[in-house]
Amino acid sequence: MRTLASIAVLITLLHTAFINAAERPNIVVFLVDDLGFADCGFNGGTDIQTPQIDALAAAGTVLGAHYVQPVCSPTRAALMTGRYAVHTGVYTIVRPGARWGLPLAERTLASALKDAGYETAITGKWHLGEFQRDYLPTSRGFDHQYGHYFGALDYFTHIRDGKPDWYRNDQPLQESGYTTELLANEAVRLIRSRSGQQPKPLFLYVPFNGVHAPLQVPEKYLSPYQHLTGNRRTYAGMLAAVDAAIGQIVTALRDAEQLENTLIVFSADNGGPNPDTLTRNTPFRAGKGTLYEGGIRSAAFACWPRRIPAGGRTEEPVHVIDWFPTFVEVAGGSSDQPLPLDGRSLLPMLTAGKPSPHDSLLLVQSPVRAAVRAGDWKLLRLAGPASEDGTSAAGETTNPAKNAGKGKAKNKAKSSTTENALQLYNLRQDPGETKNVAANEPGKVAELQTLLDGWMKDAVPSGVPQE
Numbered sequence: 001m002r003t004l005a006s007i008a009v010l011i012t013l014l015h016t017a018f019i020n021a022a023e024r025p026n027i028v029v030f031l032v033d034d035l036g037f038a039d040c041g042f043n044g045g046t047d048i049q050t051p052q053i054d055a056l057a058a059a060g061t062v063l064g065a066h067y068v069q070p071v072c073s074p075t076r077a078a079l080m081t082g083r084y085a086v087h088t089g090v091y092t093i094v095r096p097g098a099r100w101g102l103p104l105a106e107r108t109l110a111s112a113l114k115d116a117g118y119e120t121a122i123t124g125k126w127h128l129g130e131f132q133r134d135y136l137p138t139s140r141g142f143d144h145q146y147g148h149y150f151g152a153l154d155y156f157t158h159i160r161d162g163k164p165d166w167y168r169n170d171q172p173l174q175e176s177g178y179t180t181e182l183l184a185n186e187a188v189r190l191i192r193s194r195s196g197q198q199p200k201p202l203f204l205y206v207p208f209n210g211v212h213a214p215l216q217v218p219e220k221y222l223s224p225y226q227h228l229t230g231n232r233r234t235y236a237g238m239l240a241a242v243d244a245a246i247g248q249i250v251t252a253l254r255d256a257e258q259l260e261n262t263l264i265v266f267s268a269d270n271g272g273p274n275p276d277t278l279t280r281n282t283p284f285r286a287g288k289g290t291l292y293e294g295g296i297r298s299a300a301f302a303c304w305p306r307r308i309p310a311g312g313r314t315e316e317p318v319h320v321i322d323w324f325p326t327f328v329e330v331a332g333g334s335s336d337q338p339l340p341l342d343g344r345s346l347l348p349m350l351t352a353g354k355p356s357p358h359d360s361l362l363l364v365q366s367p368v369r370a371a372v373r374a375g376d377w378k379l380l381r382l383a384g385p386a387s388e389d390g391t392s393a394a395g396e397t398t399n400p401a402k403n404a405g406k407g408k409a410k411n412k413a414k415s416s417t418t419e420n421a422l423q424l425y426n427l428r429q430d431p432g433e434t435k436n437v438a439a440n441e442p443g444k445v446a447e448l449q450t451l452l453d454g455w456m457k458d459a460v461p462s463g464v465p466q467e
Contacts, residue, residue, distance in 0.1 A: 025304065026202040026262040027113070027327050028249070031079070032242055033072060033125065033151060033212040034288060036272025036279030037299050039239060045280065047228060048236045052247030056264060060303025061312035061350060067319045067373075068270055068298045070289050070365050072151060073127045075269040075320055076207065080108045080128065080140075082324025082335075082343035085364050086456060089463035092366075094129055096150050096161055100463045101129015102140070107337045109324050110141030110203065116333030119200045123147055123186045124207035136170040142205075145169050146186045148179070151209060155179045155216040178218055180210045180238070184245030188252040195256045201331070202258075206249065207269070211238040231278050260305045263330060265323060268298040285433040291371045291380055292433055296363055308350045316356035317373055322346050362455040367462065372452040376428040379438075379448035383421035424448070 037043060040050040042057035069075040069085065077083075077090035080102065085091045094101055102108075110120045121144035122137050129135035130149045137145040146168050153160040155178055166173050175182065187206055194202065221237035221244075228236050246266075253259040272279025273288040281287050281294035288295055298320075302308055321343035328335050329345045344357035360374040371380040424438040424445055438445050 023261070024117075024201045024331055026204065026253070026258055027118070027330070028202075028204045028253070028262055028264045029079075029206065029323070030246055030249075030264070030266045031076075031124070031205070031207040032266070032268050032299075033207070033209055034270065034273055034279070035211055035239070035268035035299055036275065036281050036287075037268070037284060037294065037297060038280040038282040039272065040299055042301065043299050044282065047225075048239050049224060050239065050243045052243045052250065053266065056246070056250065056266065056303050057301040059305070059310050060264070060301050060308050061310075061314060063300040063302065063318060064313055064315040065317040066267060066298050066300035067296050067317065067361055067363060068267065069320070070270055070291060070295045072125075072212075072269045076125075076127050077102050077106075078320045079323055080110070081106045081339075082109070082321050082341040083339065084321060084342045084362050084455075086362065086367070086370075086459035087339070087342065089460045090128070091364070091462050092464060094127055094150075096163070096165075097131065098129070099131050099465055101131065101135040103463065104134055106339060108141045109327060110137070110205070112141070112324070112328050112333055112335070112337075113203045113331050114141050114143070116328065116331040117200055118203045118331060119143055119194075120203045120205075121145075121187075121190055122205045122207070123183045123190070124205070125149075125151060125209050126207075127151060133170070138170045144190060147183055147207075148209065151212050152214065153179070153209065154214065155209070178241070180208060180241045180245050183208060184248045187249045191249070191252040191256055191258070203327070203331075204249075208242050208245070210242040210245075211235055213273075217241055235278055263302070263304040263307075263327075265300070265302050267300040267320065271295040271297065283432050291363055291365050291369065291382065293427070293431065302346075302350055304350075309353075314349065314353075316349055317358060317361055318346055318349070318356055319343065319358070319361050322357070326350075360451050362452075364455075364459075367456070367459045370452060370456055372448050372455065373427070374448060374451060376426050377444055377448060378425050378427055378433075379445060379452060380423040380425075381421060381449075381452060382423065422449075 039045045039048055041054040042062055071093055073094045074085050074090050077088050081088055114120050120142045122142050124147045126137050126149045133139055148165040150160050150165055153165045158164055158166040215231055215234040217234055217237035221240045225233045225236040253262055271281050271287045271294045275281045275287040275294055284293035286292035286294040325335050325341055325343050325345045326347055329347055335341055348354035360372055363371040369382055422438050423436045424441055425433045
């Protein structure tokens, strides 16, 4: 009888495990390239219509203080590893042909979810290295790959710097069409291909190249924006195309009866470039390529029916590194790994209204240029070389008009300065970072410098090879 009872208990445990596995959610990540903080309706945008994105945001919780990196490759590295740039060495953009990428010692989010039993797919921009096969998506945990390796490719020809940049499963692919639409079609195809089966849960990563330059869009997306002019009008059409693409993917999930069991996360990869000219980062200062809030606070939300409250908004500070442990937790996977995570699970915050899991956040641009946020306070240390994306040593965009319609910034200021090297702001009182109060708050400066020094003392050098 004892043996039969033991078998019964084992059967019950196995059955419970099977049910839990079956209930694990699909995970879908939408990453929009160069999106301004206030360009979507859910963050106060009014001149560009984003109904599909806004409906998703309303079904979940908006993250009002979601931090990313100042430029794109570092944000993707942080998402894929759950680790700060000071630990991965990915501080800057991986250029075409560059002989470096996300270090192979890093365990990727795709690998962690694949180990947990997920089917994994990327449809969009990789931007973490391609000079050797080991750096490609299908060698980093993705079962399926479709899209491009770099940014700033032509949206219709898929050419970057005179070379095609379009692949399926890391094999060159010749295909015509507007990239935003093609990426949506591929995601829909993948979702539909699983219909009628009892498939593994799906991790679908959709890093759109929209709305990054070059500013190109089919005419049909421009017609609602006669009230706008110049680059802003084209940008609006590009965002409308991304909105429609997201709507297609959500509809495919709904038609497959998977939407109710899908955790969706939406984010920009950095703040909008050329704020007030091309994008809107209101109410924050500056934009892409800087450590001011306009460069690193992204438009973001999370939606998961019956788990994450609908219609919510939180201003608790979180970072893109936090999605790695969050996703692994909901997947029932393991976060144990040789390289320790910097991120922390957001589930208690998202599902039960708990505070941010962080006492402080590191906001980093290089091994010497960084900031720290602790509570309402933010300290910036801005001495050192400027970024590659047209920013001065103080972090402000130097030539927005020149960069507005280009595939990559041409102004590469390389100066350094000690002027305003330490800047202190109270973000609750001054979210626009207009009043540097460092001189009036020496105690707070010293406290945050100690925190920042602790983060930076073991910073690894940039992964860019030294010539």
